[in-house]
Amino acid sequence: MSEYFSLSDCDVIGFDLDHTLCRYHLKETSRLIYESFTRYLVEHKDYDKDLLTLTPATWDFCFKGLVVDLEDGNLVKLAEDGTVLRATHGTNNLRTEEIIKHYGPKREWKHFNSLNTTFTRSTKYYFYDNYFDLPGALLCGRVVDMLRYTFAFPAVQHVLFVCPSEDAGWYFPSVKRDPGRYLQPCSESVKTWLRSMKSAGKVLLLITSSHSDYCRLICDQILGKDWEELFDIIITNALKPGFFSLVPQQRPFRTLVNDVEESEGLPSLDKPGWYSQGNWPHLHQLLKTMTGNPEPKVVYFGDSMRSDMFPANMFGKWETVMIVEEMEGEGVPRSDAAETYEAQVEPQEKKGKFEDQGMKAPSAPSEQWGSYFVDTHKTPGGDEESQKLTWCCHSIHKYSTMAIPSVESIADLPLDYKFPRFSPNKPCTTGYYPRPPDSLLKKCQSQSS
Secondary structure: OEEOOOOOOOOEEEOOOOOEEEEEEEHHHHHHHHHHHHHHHHHHOOOOHHHHHOOOHHHHHHHOEEEEEEOOOOOEEEEEOEEEEEEEOOOOOHHHHHHHHHHHOOOOOOHHHHHHHOOOOOOOOOOOOOOOHHHHHHHHHHHHHHHHHOOOHHHHHHHHHHOOOOOOOOOOHHHHOOOOHEEEEOHHHHHHHHHHHHHOOOOOEEEEEOOOHHHHHHHHHHHHOOOOHHEEEEEEEEOOHHOOOOOOOOOEEEEEEEEEOOOOOOOOOOOOEEEEEHHHHHHHHOOOOOOOOOOHHHHHHHHOHHHHHHHHHHHHOOEEEEEOOOHHHHHOOHHHHHHHHHHHHOOOOOOOHHHHHHHOOOOOOEEOOOOOEEEEEEOOHHHHHHHHEEEHHHHHHHHHOOOOHHHHHHOOOOOOOOOOOOOOOOOOOEEEEEOOHHHHHHHHHHHHO
16 A cells, blocks of 8 residues: 555545535534533423533633543543543542542553454443544533533433434524534635536545535535535435445435435435435445446545544544644644634624633543643553553544545645555654644654653
């Protein structure tokens, strides 16, 4: 395999939607998601209404990559080998001796092998993998704080597994009423980039777990009313990562009539268009026909390790580009196009609204949890410290071809630009564009000094 990756070498270029093509105003969206979860618990499950009250500083707890241990109410941050780097009970930090009491002198989390090899969900733990999940982590922690006794899984079960229909609850109606408050329009450079790939003969693919009406709402807002012309194939309600399942679990594709799925599944996929549900083997057959290549080369852009990177890499054997907004929180600059466009479209009264209140962006480093990429690990005696890659960072290197902070960051580059790819034989800083995050640079510098 070449140590470089280029979009020009790919036959098919696919995208997830949420937090990939579509960037959200994370602070506004996080507040809305937290309120939606919490109002459900308070109004329908008789939880304490104090859960609805938050201070801006509380948001520091929101951190992507945490795992909640549903057996004891602890949230843990893991190293690449499963070592517990940091932990809380509820939202309260566990001291080193408390971590050792829970996880032994080597601080080993017992479910690590299961999570690390399958990324599947479990009744014993839950992995906070994306920005829609993060307010749930904060709410889970606060529920544990309020219980003040042995952790009760049913309490958090309401938080984790209740997903109101898109016309019910609070989240989706709020976004539908005021999409500009939550969604960031794509820059013109991204739209031009998508058109240039299609003009170059690439098959463009959109795969999202969102339903068709919500997908249309988002794309109308971020790409314009003619957005469907940009894509050859649109797949909504894809139910990732199940979309990548093999026989016999795979779901058939279904056609849509006025955003309603036809009851009869399709035996195969024989032409481009807009579909619902589906599976990658049937999609693969269509892509063979469309590209004229018996083994079409596919690259897929996504933001979720569980739903995008791991299954697309392991089962689809696709190239994968992970969107890692945390890079921007560690010194990686935003693209000029994104900065310029946001300055033009964002109302002045909205700027600084949450900064003035002290609310941390969910993608920024956390005082409580540290860096998303690297953390300090102390030996059992507490005498020596070492820098370890986090499990999330290690997973990015293992299952992604490369990582970028946003699609805007590469939209102005030529399609034949050669990106260094992640490789176990290269330094851990290789594979990030436009540059590695600060914590990884410091780790490599300390190792070489």
